Amino acid sequence: MLTQLTVTNFAIVKFLELELSGGMTSITGETGAGKSIAIDALGLCLGDRADAHMVRPGAKKAEIIARFSLQHIPAARRWLQDNELENENDCILRRTVTHEGRSRGYINGIPVPLSQLKNLGQLLVHIHGQHAHQTLLRPDVQMQLLDGYAGHKALLRKVKDNYQGWQFLNKELRHLQQQQAENDARKQLLEYQVQELDEFALQPNEFSEIEQEHKKLANSGTLMEQCQAGLDILYENDEVNALSLLQMSANRVESQADNDPALSEITSILQEAIIQVEEASSQLRNYCESLEMDPEQFNYLDNRLSQAMQLARKHQVSPEELCKKHQELAKELDGISNSEERAAQLERELANVRANYLEEAKKLSQSRQRYAEELSQKISESMHQLSMPAGQFLIDVLADENAEITSMGIDTVNYSVTTNPGQPLQSIGKVASGGELSRISLALQVITSQKASTPTMIFDEVDVGISGATASVVGKLLRKLGETTQVFCVTHLPQVAGHGHQQMFVSKETDGTSTQTSMHALKPEQRLEELARLLGGDAITEKTLANAQELLIQ
Known part of the structure; x- marks a missing residue:
């Protein structure tokens, strides 16, 4: 609960420090004294939007500090732990606003973004403003009040999780479908290109190999002529050849080795040369014998080279890169085919997720209908107490399994009311007057708050348009709520204020040049x-x- 609130240089407050307790606290004061100013300051601490006009004239900055005891608020403690902001059993929120309009927020002394103040604030305080009855006409608010009373958070989470899963899959499917037209045209082109390259079936490094073999066959005549001439010179010429000359030279040098041992090494070199010439002659002879004139193979290679270069020009790559290009196009075609399979798979997954969603949404709908009956009965009884003896309140929960799915399920919630005998139930916005709507709204807020997990409730002049015996009933309702929840009620009605466990008074003073608001316990x-x-x-x-x-x- 809120245990302390310190306000410095906020609006017309110079300095205010309040020690607060549990139960129901009534807040009263003179008209125009600023009874709601402490609530406005607390709202800033809870993440409301900051404005330079909030800073007291002449001051450099406004500062609001709110201290909460978290002893009985496990949800807030878990949130602080998850965000590494824990501080044992207390939590201190701080907000500053400069006269230029810049603001900063802190949780337990650590700077945090505004979103974190708001997220934590929702677990600590719920503020019911004086215009809350106007929002009661909104379908989303009607749904939130019913769900808050029912307390079926687990069902809501399951429905929301299934909805988010469906939304994620549906987004992917729509993206694939948007690409489908482009993919169809691209797929036709790719199928033609890949089929053409499949039929040609150029293998890695094949172009270089056939290019080399084509060159060999193109010059096979010259190769045969020159290699045979080289073989004659080395070995096969009967009159004179390199081998016989080497042998003659080696014999003559060797014959003189006894006269000079230095010739032995030269003889060895010549013998090695003879061996090399014999080996070269043998390999050259084998080459000449294997060399064939093959016009058919030459034509085949010539055609294949021409096709390869033609396809390379077509795909704007070098012939050496054609095989890689083939693989890239095949991969792209496979990707498009896979996207079609993925689209079909997504449709199956969406159907399964929708089925799970509907199953959980039906459970949620059943829970809403059960609690709608219970809440309707309680609001009707409160209406009787609030000077509407013939009043009847009904919450209709209409489920539509064929409706577009949402994160809140398949239901439409409608609040109907009748306040006069013989008058049929109609939508609450059509038949309830401003005063009646205010009283119904207050009854809803009090009854639903009894089941809320938020430990602190603030009612800011929600009793506008109420007086007399009805005001006394309102006071009883708020005091009863204060037995289990910390309640602050800004009121101008003595019948409401008198029910508070304690009361605070707001006053305004001026010295002619400046104005100051103060607040103290009575x-x-x-x-x-x-x-x-x-x-x-x-x-x-x-x-x-x-x-x-x-x-x-x-």
Whole structure:
């Protein structure tokens, strides 16, 4: 719960420090004193939008600090732990706003973005403004109130998870479908190109190999002529050849080796040369014998080279890169084919997810219908207490399995009401007057808040348009709520204020040049005087004091 609030240089507040307790706290004060200013300051701490006009004139910055006890708020403790902002059982929120309009937020002394203040604030405080009854006409608010009362968070989470899964798959499917027209045209071209390259079937490095073999066959005559001539010179010429000359030279040098041992090494070199010439002659003879004139093979290679270069020009690559280009086009075609298979798979997955979604949504719908009956009965009873004895309230939950799915399920929620005998139930916005709508809204807020996990509730002049015995009933409702929840109620009605477990008074002072608002807790005797003032104005009489005493609930 909220245990302390410190406000510095905010609007017309120079400095305000409040120690706060549980139960119901009534907040009263003179008209125009700024009874809601502390709530506005707290709202800033909880992530409301900041504005330079919030800073007290003449001050450099405004600062608001709110301290909360988290002893009975496990959800807030978990949130702080998950975000590495924990601080044992207390939590301190701080917000500053400069006179230029720049603001900063802190949680337990650590700077945080505004979104984190808002996320944590939703777990700590719920503020019901004086215009809350106007939002009651909105279908989304009607749904939120019912779900808040039902407390079926697990069902809502399952429906939302299935919806998000469906949305993710549907987005991917739409993306594939948008590409389908382009893919169809591209696929036809790719199928033709890949088929053509498949039929040609050029293998890696094949172009270089056939190019080399083509060159060999193109010059086979010259190769045969020159290689045979080389063989004659080396070995086969009967008159003179390199081998016989080497042998003659080696024999002559060897014959003189006895006269000079240095010739032995030269003889060895010549013998090696003879061996090399013999080996070269043998290999050259084998080459000449294997060399064939093959016109058919030459024509085949010539055609294949021409096709390869023609296809390379067609795909704007070099012949050596044609095989790689073939692989790339085949991969792209395979990708398009896979996208078609993926689209079919996505449609199957979407059908399964939708089926799971509908299963969970039906469970949620059943829960809503059950709690709608319960809540309708309680609101009807509260209407009777709030001076609408013939009042009847009904929450219709209409499920449509064929409707477009949403994160909130398949239901449409509609609040219907009748306030006069013989009047049929109609949509709440058509038949309820402003005062009736305000009372119904208040009953809804109080009843649904009893099941809410938020530990602190603030009601900011929600009793506008209520008076007399009805106001006393409102006070009883808020006091009952205060038995389990910390409640702050800004009110101008003594019948409501008297039900508070404690009461705070807001006053405004001016010295002619500046204005300042202050707020302090009232002692029992001061509460009596304040209730008397609310009853009879500034002139407090014995009669108004006696009436006030009757209103003050101890």
